[in-house]
Amino acid sequence: MAARTGPLTLPAVVEELLSEMAAAVRDGAPIPDEHLLSLKFVFGSSAVQALDLVDRRSVTLISSPSGRRVYQVLGSSGRTYTCLASCHYCSCPAFAFSVLRKGDSLLCKHLLAVYLSQITRTCQQLSVSDKQLTDILSVEKTQEA
Amino acid sequence: MAETLRRVLNLGIAAGPGKNTAEAEPPLLLLGGPGSGKTALLFAAALEAAGEGRGPVLFLTRRPLQSLPRRTGPALEPLRLQKIRFQYPSSTRELLRFLCSAHEARGPAPSLLLLDGLEEYLVEDPGSQEAAYLAALLLDTAVHFSHRVGPGRGCGLIVALQTQEEGGDSGNALQLALLQRYFPAQCWLQPDAAGPGQCCLRASLEPGGLGPREEWWVIFQPDGEMTVTRRPTQAVDTSSHKGSSSGGQP
Numbered sequence: 001m002a003a004r005t006g007p008l009t010l011p012a013v014v015e016e017l018l019s020e021m022a023a024a025v026r027d028g029a030p031i032p033d034e035h036l037l038s039l040k041f042v043f044g045s046s047a048v049q050a051l052d053l054v055d056r057r058s059v060t061l062i063s064s065p066s067g068r069r070v071y072q073v074l075g076s077s078g079r080t081y082t083c084l085a086s087c088h089y090c091s092c093p094a095f096a097f098s099v100l101r102k103g104d105s106l107l108c109k110h111l112l113a114v115y116l117s118q119i120t121r122t123c124q125q126l127s128v129s130d131k132q133l134t135d136i137l138s139v140e141k142t143q144e145a
Numbered sequence: 146m147a148e149t150l151r152r153v154l155n156l157g158i159a160a161g162p163g164k165n166t167a168e169a170e171p172p173l174l175l176l177g178g179p180g181s182g183k184t185a186l187l188f189a190a191a192l193e194a195a196g197e198g199r200g201p202v203l204f205l206t207r208r209p210l211q212s213l214p215r216r217t218g219p220a221l222e223p224l225r226l227q228k229i230r231f232q233y234p235s236s237t238r239e240l241l242r243f244l245c246s247a248h249e250a251r252g253p254a255p256s257l258l259l260l261d262g263l264e265e266y267l268v269e270d271p272g273s274q275e276a277a278y279l280a281a282l283l284l285d286t287a288v289h290f291s292h293r294v295g296p297g298r299g300c301g302l303i304v305a306l307q308t309q310e311e312g313g314d315s316g317n318a319l320q321l322a323l324l325q326r327y328f329p330a331q332c333w334l335q336p337d338a339a340g341p342g343q344c345c346l347r348a349s350l351e352p353g354g355l356g357p358r359e360e361w362w363v364i365f366q367p368d369g370e371m372t373v374t375r376r377p378t379q380a381v382d383t384s385s386h387k388g389s390s391s392g393g394q395p
Contacts, residue, residue, distance in 0.1 A: 066248035068289045086288035087327065089281035096274040100323055130249045137245040137282070 010106060014042055022119045031120065043112055046105065049076070050112035059117035060124040061085075064133040071123075072136070073110040081110050082136060171353065172284055172302035174324060177334030182346045182363060183305040184210070186334065187259050189371060190303060195228035200256035200294055202229045205240065207265050209233055230255070237266045237279070244282040247289060254293035255300055258286065263306040267320065276320050280327035304328065329353030334363075342367035347376070 009015070021035045031039075031051075039047040053059065058074040071083040073090075081092045089095070090110045098105040107115070117123045128136070175183050188210070191202045209231065234240035260283065267276055283302060291299030306324065309317055325331065330353040337347040344365040351358050360376040 064248065066289070067292055068248035068285075084281050084285050086285045087281050089277060089285075091278075096277070100273050100277050100326075101319075134246040134249060137285075138242065 014106065017042065018115060018119060021116075025120055031116075043105070043107065046107065046109040046112055049109040050116055052076070053109065053113035054116045054120060054122055057122055057124055059113050059122070060126050062126045062128055062133065062136060064128050064130045066130050066133070068130075068133060070133065070136055071114045073113055075110065082139070083111055083114050170298070170301050171330045172287060172304070172328050174328035174331045175303055175305040175334065176308050176321075176331055177305075177346075178308055178336075181334040181336055182344075182365075183307070183334060184261050185365070185371070186348070186363065187261050187303060187305050191229050191257065191259055192225050194257040194301070195225040196222075197256065199297065200253050200300075202257045202259065203255040204229055204231050204259045204261070205234060205243070206231070206261040207233060207235065234266075237269045237275075240266050241279065241282065244279075244286045247286045254290040256290075256294060256298075257301045257303070258283070258290060259302075260304045263304050263324075264308075273319065273323055276323055277327070280324055284327060337362065348373075 010018070017035065017038050021031055021039075024032050024035065036047075036051070039051075043050070053073060053076070056074075060072045060074075061069060062072055063069040069085045071085055073081050073083060075081055075092070081090055083090045088099070088107065088111055090108050092108055092110055094105075095108040095111070099108060114123075175186065177183050184206075187204070191204055194202050232243065234243050263279075266279065283304060287300050287302035294300055306321075308321065331351045333349045333351075335347045335349070337345040346363040346365075348361045348363050349358065350360070362374045362376055364372050364374070366372070
């Protein structure tokens with residue numbers, strides 16, 4: 001997330017991995033294998049699923065004239081999940097369960113896909129009105145699996 | 146002493162003069178049992194921030210304050226009060242709607258966002274995702290205000306949450322742990338032994354990795370004046386310290 005203002009930031013080693021990846025892909029190169037391996041090591045199966053979401057251009061950065069932004073990720077099931085841009089929150093059930101409740105995972109695959117899309121610059125962009133952005137933020141609550 | 150209070154609540158990290166002030170201070174969770182002074186401290190922070198001239202202060206609470214919390218001396222000027230905007234979302238839904246639409250508001254962005262009584266909004270929907278959603282939206286709203294405020298210290302966020310006595314049910318413990326993930330900086334308030342007519346609180350600040358734990362005594366005099374005294378913590382013990390008031394009176 002662009003504004004890493006504290007809450008729920010990733011552990012330093014993960015931050016480092018992501019910034020190394022960002023540096024490596026800066027000139028349009030694909031993500032180096034060693035980074036992909038590290039990603040899988042840290043995030044397990046979520047890494048593969050997240051990379052898949054990135055490949056399919058599933059992440060959209062939505063912004064309004066106010067400057068406020070939010071992400072939406074088109075999940076593999078066809079369902080769209082909303083991820084905040086400022087801190088770790090995703091409306092998917094896996095986030096509620098694995099990240100919040102059990103603390104097993106750092107991120108759900110959607111949040112990881114957001115990070116990776118930022119790094120690879122493959123976010124779609126969408127501009128909406130301020131009111132539409134309010135609506136998008138308002139339906140963020142858990143969507144059924 | 147108000148400045149000291151400001152530091153208490155805004156992680157001024159008094160020991161760090163070189164602190165990067167380009168970012169907003171980390172969001173802070175103010176915790177304590179009923180009557181532990183959370184509202185008073187929140188209000189004092191509001192007055193302090195209002196006096197800085199950086200932007201209005203937004204104070205969210207479920208019910209209008211019946212009376213202004215104990216006076217904080219000369220800081221209670223009408224001009225400062227005018228810069229504090231009170232909003233009274235009467236339900237969780239209203240609070241959420243307010244936060245989701247915060248970017249639609251025109252006018253100067255607030256320099257400080259305060260929420261008193263988070264527990265009242267969580268009681269309606271105690272599930273963990275709902276609590277996370279509310280916490281995350283509070284953060285997101287403050288971040289948005291920070292961007293609008295522009296370079297400088299951005300918009301701070303302080304949220305007060307009433308905690309139960311020890312031995313509360315585990316559901317609350319889970320909820321608290323979840324909120325602590327979104328608010329790594331916390332300040333605990335506890336009533337403390339006080340002199341006659343005084344009300345004394347012990348404020349214990351955990352900056353969440355940004356520095357060591359710091360403690361203060363917050364004392365309300367009979368006339369309402371509030372003073373804040375640093376409490377030495379080198380002994381790092383949480384057991385009784387009554388009677389050893391080594392902090393000097395201002």
